[in-house]
Amino acid sequence: MQKVKVSGTINAPVEKVWELASNFGELNQIVEGVSDCTIEGNGVGAVRTLTLQDGGKVKEKLESLDKAKRVLKYSILDSPMPIQNYTGTMQVDELEDGRSKFSWSSTFDAADGMEDDMKEALEGLYNLGVKGLQQRFSG
Structure with missing residues (x-):
């Protein structure tokens, strides 16, 4: 089982960061590289x-x-990436001075020989999420 975790400080209150990060149907609003996001259903069990x-x-x-x-x-139910048994976690924690910590992590199994490539790809994706949130709340 492989593990990846990325986190960063967001200059916004925890409630605002959570509101955006927890909106399952709008990942394209914070992650550059995701051009569209559609969702079927509401709440737990929804599929994007x-x-x-x-x-x-x-x-x-x-x-x-x-x-x-x-x-x-x-x-992940279906992906072009050579991974299986993927579970992703997004978490927002409150920091002092009205700031927040956003963490994005996952565990997964990668195809033999692809472990490092998949770790690198997912780290890159998660860093785009941190950067997207930081930019969203920078103004």
């Missing part, structure tokens, strides 16, 4: 389809949403 800039599509399912702890968990 992400269209990547290269045209690839990833289908993900919302597994849990803990508003009190500000933790969202999802799984």
Whole structure:
């Protein structure tokens, strides 16, 4: 099982960051590289389809949403990436001075020989999410 985790400080109150990060149907609003996001259903069990800039599509399912702890968990149902058993987690924690910490992590199995490539690709994606949130709240 492989693990990846990225986090960063966002200059905005935890409630505002959580509101945006927990909106399962709008990942394209914070992650450059995701050109479109459509959603079927509401709440836990909803399925989103992400269209990547290269045209690839990833289908993900919302597994849990803990508003009190500000933790969202999802799984990948279908992806062009050579990974299986993927569980992703987004979490927003309150910092002092009205700032927040956004963390994005996952566990997954990668095809043999692809472990490092998949870790690198997912780290890059998660860093785009951190950067997108930082830019969204920089003004």
